[in-house]
Amino acid sequence: MFTGIIEGLGTVIEKRPSGGGMVFCLEAGFDLIDPEEGESIAVNGACLTARDIKGRRFLADVS
Numbered sequence: 001m002f003t004g005i006i007e008g009l010g011t012v013i014e015k016r017p018s019g020g021g022m023v024f025c026l027e028a029g030f031d032l033i034d035p036e037e038g039e040s041i042a043v044n045g046a047c048l049t050a051r052d053i054k055g056r057r058f059l060a061d062v063s
Contacts, residue, residue: 010043013057021063024048028056 007030014025026043035058040047048060 010056018061019063021061024060024062026058026060028058030056032056032058 008028010026010028012024013027015022017023026041026048032053035050035053037051037053039050041050041058041060042048043060048062050058050060052059
């Protein structure tokens with residue numbers, strides 16, 4: 001069974017309701033290399049669209 005390639009670990013800093021879903025604030029345990037708004041970052045196998053990127057932290061909408 002393929003379990004994925006883990007390049008680093010991160011932490012859920014905050015989660016809050018938003019519309020019909022949630023907004024997560026995530027912090028990578030490593031420097032993000034040239035991150036851009038709208039890029040996908042895999043989290044536990046789910047691709048999340050990064051927004052409001054500040055250093056190692058970013059927000060992602062989850063529904």
